Amino acid sequence: MIxxxxxxxxxxxEMIEDYKKVLVLxxxxxxxxxxAGGDKEVAVLTSSLRLADKVSGxxxxxxxxxxxxxxxxxxxxxxxxxxxxxxxILSLGCGVGVQTTSERFPEIPVLPxxxxxxxxxxxxxxxxxxxxxxxxxxxxxQTGGICPITRCTKGLLNGPCGGTNDGKCEVDPxxxxxxxxxxxxxxxxxxxxxMRQYYPPRNFQAVVRPGKVTME
Amino acid sequence: MAKPFGExxxxxxxxxxxxxxxPKGTNLEExxxxxxxxxxxxxxxxxxxxxxxxxxxxxxGATILIKERGGEPxxxxxxxxxxxxxxxxxxxxAYTRGIRNVLCLTGDSIPVxxxxxxxxxxxxxxxxxxxxxxxxxSGKDLGGNDLDGAVEFCAGAIVTPEARPIEPQLxxxxxxxxxxxxxxxxxxxxxxxxxxxxxxxxxxxxxxKILAGIVLLASAGMARYMNQNVPGIFVPQDLIDELAxxxxxxxxxxxxxxxxxxxxxIKEESICDxxxxxxxxxxxxxxxxxxxxxx
Numbered sequence: 243m244i245x246x247x248x249x250x251x252x253x254x255x256e257m258i259e260d261y262k263k264v265l266v267l268x269x270x271x272x273x274x275x276x277x278a279g280g281d282k283e284v285a286v287l288t289s290s291l292r293l294a295d296k297v298s299g300x301x302x303x304x305x306x307x308x309x310x311x312x313x314x315x316x317x318x319x320x321x322x323x324x325x326x327x328x329x330x331i332l333s334l335g336c337g338v339g340v341q342t343t344s345e346r347f348p349e350i351p352v353l354p355x356x357x358x359x360x361x362x363x364x365x366x367x368x369x370x371x372x373x374x375x376x377x378x379x380x381x382x383x384q385t386g387g388i389c390p391i392t393r394c395t396k397g398l399l400n401g402p403c404g405g406t407n408d409g410k411c412e413v414d415p416x417x418x419x420x421x422x423x424x425x426x427x428x429x430x431x432x433x434x435x436x437m438r439q440y441y442p443p444r445n446f447q448a449v450v451r452p453g454k455v456t457m458e
Numbered sequence: 459m460a461k462p463f464g465e466x467x468x469x470x471x472x473x474x475x476x477x478x479x480x481p482k483g484t485n486l487e488e489x490x491x492x493x494x495x496x497x498x499x500x501x502x503x504x505x506x507x508x509x510x511x512x513x514x515x516x517x518x519g520a521t522i523l524i525k526e527r528g529g530e531p532x533x534x535x536x537x538x539x540x541x542x543x544x545x546x547x548x549x550x551x552a553y554t555r556g557i558r559n560v561l562c563l564t565g566d567s568i569p570v571x572x573x574x575x576x577x578x579x580x581x582x583x584x585x586x587x588x589x590x591x592x593x594x595x596s597g598k599d600l601g602g603n604d605l606d607g608a609v610e611f612c613a614g615a616i617v618t619p620e621a622r623p624i625e626p627q628l629x630x631x632x633x634x635x636x637x638x639x640x641x642x643x644x645x646x647x648x649x650x651x652x653x654x655x656x657x658x659x660x661x662x663x664x665x666x667k668i669l670a671g672i673v674l675l676a677s678a679g680m681a682r683y684m685n686q687n688v689p690g691i692f693v694p695q696d697l698i699d700e701l702a703x704x705x706x707x708x709x710x711x712x713x714x715x716x717x718x719x720x721x722x723x724i725k726e727e728s729i730c731d732x733x734x735x736x737x738x739x740x741x742x743x744x745x746x747x748x749x750x751x752x753x
Contacts, residue, residue, distance in 0.1 A: 395567055396538075396578060400585035401630035403564040404618045404645060407689035413567045425626040437629055440636065443542060443586050443600065 243363065244272040244336045245370040246279065246356040251290060254332065257353045258291070261330035262301070266291075266355070267321070267343065268308030269335035276370055278356050279334030281308040287334070287355065312339025318346055325350055378448030384436045386427030391444070393420035399441035460530035463502040463559045464612035467641055467667045472725050473732025474753060475532065475643065475669060476744050477504035478524075480515035489520060490527070492741040497529030499745055504561060504643070504734070507534040511571025518552050525556045532614070533557050536565025541581035542590065542600050549594055553609040561614045561643065562587040562634075585630070588613055588637035613638055617668075618645040618690035619656035628659060635663050642666065643734040645690045646673035648697055650723060657730055667731040670724050674737045674747065675713040678702035714743055718750020725751070 248254075258264050266288045274280025288304050295302050305328060311317040312335030321343075325331065330351045333340045337358040344352040360372035375392045381399075382389060391397045395413045402421035405412030409422040428434050466473055476499075478492045496503050503524050507517040521531035533552050535545065549560070568578040582590060590600055597608040615634040621627040631642070642660075647653045647670050660668050673691070675681050678701040681693040697716055704712040721733050737744050 396564060396580040396583070398564065398580065398583045400583050400633055402621075402626050403584075404616060404621070405567060405689050406621065406626070408622050412689055413569050421626055422623065425623070425629070429625075434629070437626070438633065440585065440589070440633060442589075443582050 243275055243361070244338070244358060245276045245360050245362045245372070246273050246336050246358045247276075248278050248283065248287065248334070248356055249354070251287075251294070254287070254355055255291065255294060258302075258330060258332060261328075261351070263303050263305075263328040263330075264291075265305045265307060265321075265324060265328040265331045267312065267331050267333050267335065268306075269312040269333075269339050270308055270310045271313075273334060273336055273339070273356060274308070276364070277368070279336075279339075281306075284308055284334055287332075312336075313342050315342065315346055318343055321347070376449065376453070377444070378453070379445060381441075384439075384441075386424050386431060386433070386436075388420055388424045388427060390420050390424060393418070393423070397444075399444065401437065460497065460528060461501070462612075463530050463532065464640070466501045466530075467612065467731075472753075473667065473669055474500045474735065474748070475502045475504060475732070476500045476735040476737070476741070477506060477534075478520065478741055479506045479509055479739070480517060480520045482512070482514050484515070486515070486523070489515070490523065493520075493524050493527055493529060495742065496744055497524065497527055499748055500735070501732075502530040502532045502559060504532040504534055507536045507563070507565070508539055508571070509566075511538065511566045511568050511573070513571075513573055518548055518555075518557070521552065521557050522555050530559070531557060532559040532561050534561045534563060535587065536563045537580050537582045537584065537587055538565030538568065538578050541579050545582065545587065545590065546594060546599055549591065549609060549611075550605075550607075553611070558610065559612045559614070560591060561616070562591065562639070563616060584615060585633045585637045588615060588634055588639055592638040612640055614641040614643060615639040616645065616671075617642045617656075617660075619647055620645070620649070620652050620692050621690045624656075631660070632663075635666055640666065641669065641731075643669045644671040646671045646684075646688075646736065648691075648693050648720070650720065650729060652692075653724070654729055660730075669732040669734040670720075670730045672717050672720055672733050672735045672747075674717050674735070674740055674743065675701055676740060677709040677713070710740070710743070714746050714750055717747045718752075721747070721751035721753065725753075 266284050268281050268284035269279050284306050288306050309317045325347050332353050332355045334355045340354045361374045362370050362372040365371045377391050406419040411417040411419050505517040505520040517534050521533045524531035562584050564584045568576050591611050591613045594609045597605050617631045678698050681698045684691045701709050
């Protein structure tokens with residue numbers, strides 16, 4: 243899933259400053275699951291913005307709506323009447339949702355209410371961790387199902403750096419050293435030879451940005 | 459002129475290297491002073507490469523200064539700040555300026571340094587960088603293209619003998635050797651029993667020279683700080699007590715004696731092939747350390 247977090251309220255207030263009729267648009271898929279952009283978060287954010295307007299005497303109207311997925315046109319088609327009544331959309335979808343909505347309704351500014359962070363999974367309640375970088379050349383079969391490109395802060399392919407410390411990373415003692423995890427898992431699987439082999443430099447042509455794929 | 463470092467390594471003598479750090483800016487006075495102080499006293503001088511992810515005068519620039527002043531430089535190259543094109547280009551340039559030794563490192567992470575919002579490159583890692591040197595020596599580049607004029611380097615790497623856990627570190631050590639590392643300069647080691655344990659493993663690679671890292675302890679506070687903050691460094695309590703027990707203003711002298719003692723023991727007991735002395739900002743006392751070691 244795609245993990246995102248809401249921007250600071252002050253930043254959002256500044257972003258909508260010039261608009262008088264704003265649609266706060268949630269997404270019922272990834273950003274709902276990571277508690278950043280589902281219908282509950284739309285309601286909470288909108289009431290905070292209304293309250294701020296009340297305090298400052300700002301006259302602005304808000305609409306609230308959440309679609310099942312912002313990243314596909316068929317799911318945002320239902321907005322086509324509502325958007326005629328607003329002068330901006332504040333999206334609580336990920337960056338893909340913001341852009342899909344903007345492409346469908348190009349005459350209306352679509353503003354990002356979230357910062358999109360990464361592709362990951364919920365590790366425990368209210369904690370999400372990054373798992374995949376979408377590098378286009380998956381090597382998880384050789385690294386014990388743990389991605390060093392994503393989970394090693396340096397994206398190293400040939401083992402841990404000197405900054406590893408009791409299984410933790412030099413940039414953050416709260417984060418695991420991916421290569422220590424890979425070592426432990428490959429050892430458990432009796433496949434340490436995979437770690438001993440040389441991995442050549444990454445091929446950055448595996449996905450040429452911007453990525454595009456056409457099914458044959 | 460200094461003897462080529464590759465020849466020194468093969469000579470079987472106890473090898474001593476040290477290092478200098480380029481300045482933050484263009485004032486080279488202190489750097490040149492340190493180079494002049496060290497160039498005839500050690501077999502080679504490393505130049506750190508934006509050490510600790512702090513932007514400085516380039517390592518390749520400082521290695522040229524060492525060469526010009528008759529010393530033998532070791533160019534430290536990290537993978538943090540340059541992609542494979544820039545790394546290869548710098549190696550070609552360094553070779554044309556007479557640089558013949560390179561230490562291949564991954565490099566510290568960006569957030570530990572002074573440009574915390576910068577992009578860390580890490581297009582290659584340290585094993586791939588060693589491999590890159592060997593490919594350039596073959597007359598090709600990493601794209602498989604022919605070079606008009608190849609290079610030749612004595613290439614080294616680093617290892618942390620006290621890393622926890624040690625096993626992944628040893629696997630990487632072996633991969634560095636397979637990729638072409640001829641010598642290793644280790645992370646600082648203070649517990650010689652731990653160093654001996656590492657050397658039991660390392661000695662199976664007869665042709666690879668291991669220089670034990672000696673970081674000068676300037677105070678008990680510094681030792682405690684390193685224990686808490688520097689991965690892979692463990693200063694035993696008895697050394698901390700020795701520093702703490704030094705007379706006021708004499709802690710640095712005690713640190714020099716400790717470093718000298720460690721070097722002397724490593725040499726006398728032939729624990730490894732040499733030492734790499736890191737004085738971290740106190741390069742001026744390296745001759746005192748050598749004297750304390752009886753070198």
